Amino acid sequence: MNTTATIDLQRASQLLKLLGDPTRLTMMKLLKSHECCVCEFVEIFKMSQPAISQHLRKLRDIELVKEERRGQWIFFSINENHEDYPFIKSILEHLPEQNESIAELEAQGLRVCCQ
Amino acid sequence: MNTTATIDLQRASQLLKLLGDPTRLTMMKLLKSHECCVCEFVEIFKMSQPAISQHLRKLRDIELVKEERRGQWIFFSINENHEDYPFIKSILEHLPEQNESIAELEAQGLRVCCQ
């Protein structure tokens, strides 16, 4: 007997493909506990702004993340209302917390970025 | 408090990337309940034998599946002893059973393939 809903295989493989990139997977894990803006990710991943922006777009296109503009910045957060969020969540739960990245940002005064 | 072991993010993304292909993901789900040989997969996926073989190789290379020759045939099965099997298992549990494919094979007399 199945108590949890199942996901269509095509759909599941599409989601897994998106998470099958270390940058995007880390982003999702970070976003699960912390809102982040683009420039914070640029700092964390030491990656160019367009590269970060393009990863976030892929996550947003299938609505795994939400974005919200606040002044100059656009903050990203996990979309907990996504139909497949339970699936995503169960995957993220197997991954180590990424609090050091955030702590580092804070130590450098770069958290809540660009303040 | 974490009760379950976590997986390194690099490692996890590598696994997810492999599962992020509909053919391989379906293979894994099938193999979770049924041993299968290459020619059965060829039948199920309506895909060329080399294509199937190459997918299986990728799964075997990181030891997600085991192979065992029995006469002419090589049977594949899930490697439940894989260090990250709990992670894999938790993903597969969200996917719908693929028993129809096996039932179809049996109906066509193609199960335990090539007998």
Next chain:
DNA sequence: TGCATATATAAGCATATGATTATATACTGA
């Protein structure tokens, strides 16, 4: 209004991926 900052988008490019076809290898049974 004009400049600085944050972000998005477009174009280009090198590499990865997943298929195909052709061929090699391994086992079975006559």
Next chain:
DNA sequence: TCAGTATATAATCATATGCTTATATATGCA
């Protein structure tokens, strides 16, 4: 030993992916 079946591997190719650079857009502030 030879033919048939199952599988693996190699070479090739079209497409996908993820980065780069260049540029556009949006906001805040002097």
